[in-house]
Amino acid sequence: MTGASDATSPPIIDAEAHHKLMEQLSTIGGGPGGALTRLALSEEDRLARDWLAGWMKAAGLRLEVDAIGNMFGFLDWAGSDAPRIMTGSHIDSQPNGGRFDGSYGVVAACSAIEAIQRKVRETGITPKANFILANWTNEEGARFQPSVLGSGVHSGEHALEFALSRKDADGITVGEALNRIGYAGSAESVIPDALIELHIEGASFLENAGKRFAAVDRFWGATKYRVAFIGRQAHTGPTPMAERRDAVLAAAYLISDIKAIADKGGLDMHTSVGRLEVYPNSPNVVPGEAVLFIELRSPEPDLLASAEEELKAAMQEAARRASVEVEVRSIDRRKAGRFDADLFKLAEETAAALGEETMRLDSIAGHDTVAMASVTKGLVINVPSLGGVMHHPSEFTSPDDRAFGVQILAGMLWRFCLEGSGLIRRRS
Amino acid sequence: MTGASDATSPPIIDAEAHHKLMEQLSTIGGGPGGALTRLALSEEDRLARDWLAGWMKAAGLRLEVDAIGNMFGFLDWAGSDAPRIMTGSHIDSQPNGGRFDGSYGVVAACSAIEAIQRKVRETGITPKANFILANWTNEEGARFQPSVLGSGVHSGEHALEFALSRKDADGITVGEALNRIGYAGSAESVIPDALIELHIEGASFLENAGKRFAAVDRFWGATKYRVAFIGRQAHTGPTPMAERRDAVLAAAYLISDIKAIADKGGLDMHTSVGRLEVYPNSPNVVPGEAVLFIELRSPEPDLLASAEEELKAAMQEAARRASVEVEVRSIDRRKAGRFDADLFKLAEETAAALGEETMRLDSIAGHDTVAMASVTKGLVINVPSLGGVMHHPSEFTSPDDRAFGVQILAGMLWRFCLEGSGLIRRRS
Numbered sequence: 001m002t003g004a005s006d007a008t009s010p011p012i013i014d015a016e017a018h019h020k021l022m023e024q025l026s027t028i029g030g031g032p033g034g035a036l037t038r039l040a041l042s043e044e045d046r047l048a049r050d051w052l053a054g055w056m057k058a059a060g061l062r063l064e065v066d067a068i069g070n071m072f073g074f075l076d077w078a079g080s081d082a083p084r085i086m087t088g089s090h091i092d093s094q095p096n097g098g099r100f101d102g103s104y105g106v107v108a109a110c111s112a113i114e115a116i117q118r119k120v121r122e123t124g125i126t127p128k129a130n131f132i133l134a135n136w137t138n139e140e141g142a143r144f145q146p147s148v149l150g151s152g153v154h155s156g157e158h159a160l161e162f163a164l165s166r167k168d169a170d171g172i173t174v175g176e177a178l179n180r181i182g183y184a185g186s187a188e189s190v191i192p193d194a195l196i197e198l199h200i201e202g203a204s205f206l207e208n209a210g211k212r213f214a215a216v217d218r219f220w221g222a223t224k225y226r227v228a229f230i231g232r233q234a235h236t237g238p239t240p241m242a243e244r245r246d247a248v249l250a251a252a253y254l255i256s257d258i259k260a261i262a263d264k265g266g267l268d269m270h271t272s273v274g275r276l277e278v279y280p281n282s283p284n285v286v287p288g289e290a291v292l293f294i295e296l297r298s299p300e301p302d303l304l305a306s307a308e309e310e311l312k313a314a315m316q317e318a319a320r321r322a323s324v325e326v327e328v329r330s331i332d333r334r335k336a337g338r339f340d341a342d343l344f345k346l347a348e349e350t351a352a353a354l355g356e357e358t359m360r361l362d363s364i365a366g367h368d369t370v371a372m373a374s375v376t377k378g379l380v381i382n383v384p385s386l387g388g389v390m391h392h393p394s395e396f397t398s399p400d401d402r403a404f405g406v407q408i409l410a411g412m413l414w415r416f417c418l419e420g421s422g423l424i425r426r427r428s
Numbered sequence: 429m430t431g432a433s434d435a436t437s438p439p440i441i442d443a444e445a446h447h448k449l450m451e452q453l454s455t456i457g458g459g460p461g462g463a464l465t466r467l468a469l470s471e472e473d474r475l476a477r478d479w480l481a482g483w484m485k486a487a488g489l490r491l492e493v494d495a496i497g498n499m500f501g502f503l504d505w506a507g508s509d510a511p512r513i514m515t516g517s518h519i520d521s522q523p524n525g526g527r528f529d530g531s532y533g534v535v536a537a538c539s540a541i542e543a544i545q546r547k548v549r550e551t552g553i554t555p556k557a558n559f560i561l562a563n564w565t566n567e568e569g570a571r572f573q574p575s576v577l578g579s580g581v582h583s584g585e586h587a588l589e590f591a592l593s594r595k596d597a598d599g600i601t602v603g604e605a606l607n608r609i610g611y612a613g614s615a616e617s618v619i620p621d622a623l624i625e626l627h628i629e630g631a632s633f634l635e636n637a638g639k640r641f642a643a644v645d646r647f648w649g650a651t652k653y654r655v656a657f658i659g660r661q662a663h664t665g666p667t668p669m670a671e672r673r674d675a676v677l678a679a680a681y682l683i684s685d686i687k688a689i690a691d692k693g694g695l696d697m698h699t700s701v702g703r704l705e706v707y708p709n710s711p712n713v714v715p716g717e718a719v720l721f722i723e724l725r726s727p728e729p730d731l732l733a734s735a736e737e738e739l740k741a742a743m744q745e746a747a748r749r750a751s752v753e754v755e756v757r758s759i760d761r762r763k764a765g766r767f768d769a770d771l772f773k774l775a776e777e778t779a780a781a782l783g784e785e786t787m788r789l790d791s792i793a794g795h796d797t798v799a800m801a802s803v804t805k806g807l808v809i810n811v812p813s814l815g816g817v818m819h820h821p822s823e824f825t826s827p828d829d830r831a832f833g834v835q836i837l838a839g840m841l842w843r844f845c846l847e848g849s850g851l852i853r854r855r856s
Binding site for chain 2: 094095096097140141142145147201202203220222224232233234235236237238239240241243244246248249251252253254255256259262263267269270271272273274275276277278280281282283284285286287288293295297363364365366388389390391392
């Protein structure tokens with residue numbers, strides 16, 4: 001522990017302890033080949049939350065749970081006037097997803113907080129910031145839509161009643177699911193002064209550039225439509241083709257057109273249809289209903305708006321061609337924007353002190369910190385993911401890269417311990 | 429009962445009793461608005477089978493169940509040299525299907541047999557034919573694929589082991605499901621000398637022509653493919669469009685192309701994709717797998733064969749465009765053909781005696797009698813369905829039309845009572 005008493009040097013994280021924590025959490029909902037299925041508010045989520053609550057208690061953090069199930073671990077050691085710096089992510093996963101998306105950010109927050117606690121003990125300094133460890137509810141949007149639901153409620157974007165009444169495919173509401181797993185709390189909303197989220201990249205820009213650290217400058221906007229085509233069930237045999245009202249055919253036309261919107265939009269336009277529900281989905285029944293979960297994403301608000309117009313026209317055209325009706329069931333829009341420049345600079349400085357350049361990236365995926373960016377200074381920082389894979393069992397970030405990310409996060413938090421609100425009041 | 433003792437006149441069916449029987453059966457698996465969900469070998473199917481077994485016992489028919497669960501009620505009253513005439517259909521249904529598809533043919537067989545039994549008692553004649561009332565297993569192919577499974581085993585088209593090992597979406601095999609509901613029997617296969625199936629039309633040719641009775645001349649062939657596109661799960665946000673391997677996009681291209689095959693084939697070509705399974709089917713995961721249940725149907729073998737070639741080329745092209753792999757998981761082919769001319773003539777004569785012309789139709793849907801046409805003389809006869817609807821809760825045939833169909837079926841069976849094998853040995 002040479003130099004451990006030097007307050008100006010960043011705390012050294014315990015990489016082995018971090019690795020073990022990550023492995024512990026990975027067993028909850030884990031499957032073969034690196035698979036993880038820990039759907040929001042499922043039994044697996046409950047077990048993982050209990051595990052996290054146990055860690056917080058052992059670390060001396062005060063756990064509070066709010067009405068949408070967000071978990072906050074408070075480290076109030078700097079007095080009520082000191083800024084509150086939040087870090088964390090989410091521990092829910094996609095079905096058959098990977099181990100690191102979200103979970104890494106939560107475990108990294110644990111390890112970074114543990115490192116600054118140790119450094120405070122060793123140096124005897126008086127910290128100038130309080131900290132909050134966050135685990136947000138239903139980031140993934142796999143079981144319940146929309147995604148980033150817990151942070152969306154916290155930022156005031158979604159009304160609590162709206163969020164609690166969202167239903168999964170079995171008709172279970174978020175509110176019911178929260179009660180079942182015992183995570184419907186009553187904590188009041190606390191808006192932090194800064195929010196830092198460490199996340200695996202989920203694309204291969206870092207890997208391709210041979211770099212190991214990035215901070216996010218722009219975050220993309222997203223427009224999500226849930227669209228239903230309503231046809232008419234009929235026998236796939238005798239029903240004359242001209243009389244069919246085939247909901248899946250309309251879906252096929254639209255999926256093809258949605259891909260064409262991306263082709264036209266170039267690198268600044270991503271589109272997808274990730275979920276498609278077909279009713280009754282029997283081999284010899286012409287489908288009577290098809291529901292599409294459509295996403296359009298772009299960093300350019302104008303491009304996103306024109307893509308939405310194209311989508312609306314394509315929906316009508318697909319319905320016309322297949323002689324079905326079309327209904328928009330829900331629309332969810334997330335604005336494009338930029339993260340906080342002070343936090344970006346802090347990340348750059350912290351990485352530079354560790355001899356690493358900071359790559360400037362866009363965040364295309366939604367993150368809780370994007371949802372919170374309208375109410376607080378936020379920043380997402382990234383370490384590489386192998387092959388750019390995310391939302392798949394083979395999702396992987398090497399232990400070294402993971403430890404390096406935690407080291408940077410701990411360094412950033414330490415700067416807040418030393419400098420307090422001065423770090424982020426420059427622009428406000 | 430004037431003229432009841434005149435053996436040359438057809439038996440008069442008890443329309444009211446028939447109507448009540450139909451209503452009884454409709455309650456098993458019945459839902460609101462005429463809906464029926466009685467999936468093959470489900471608990472509802474078991475209840476309906478028990479009900480049918482009860483009817484057979486009360487009517488003096490000897491029940492035998494074979495290893496694939498087909499139920500046969502034997503009326504052996506004409507000696508072992510007399511021909512065996514089979515009639516019946518199936519009592520399984522589509523999910524959220526209608527009440528009359530299949531069930532009407534079974535209940536009609538009950539009512540027709542009841543009518544000829546009564547007429548034999550009243551006239552004192554010695555019948556020249558034995559009768560078998562049939563209920564075939566898994567005609568619909570909704571829970572287990574392929575469809576017409578029980579009759580396909582009976583005709584020798586499918587090996588018993590193949591049929592018993594088919595699995596539903598939960599991985600339950602036909603064999604397990606048969607054991608669960610207690611309908612795994614051991615009766616030996618009996619090939620009848622003739623097989624007549626009364627069925628609702630399921631299209632609107634009769635209704636549009638203002639007629640009420642049809643017999644089927646041609647039956648269409650069908651080629652069914654189960655095709656999987658294998659892509660790669662990835663996040664719908666950051667994953668660059670150029671790196672995506674989107675299985676649903678390939679499915680969309682193929683569904684569109686399959687519709688184009690029908691457009692090109694004209695009235696003699698029907699195509700469909702009724703079922704589409706998407707994995708993992710989460711809104712912000714690029715789908716890693718999509719499985720399509722494809723049907724091509726035509727009365728013209730050459731047209732069907734060329735459509736299959738087009739399908740194979742379209743599969744490859746769709747996979748190439750979406751950068752995914754393609755796998756054919758199963759292929760099922762049913763040959764086109766013609767029903768028995770003697771039975772067709774018998775239907776025409778019976779209808780004419782009741783003052784009704786017989787419309788000549790194609791059968792496009794699969795029927796158990798089509799599956800059996802390779803081993804016995806068969807005929808499907810039809811009464812109108814309102815609006816041509818089948819496989820939908822609004823499926824409907826008026827009580828008068830239903831009774832008329834039963835009357836014709838009873839008349840045809842009565843001719844066998846009077847004339848025996850002479851009616852069908854003319855061509856053999």
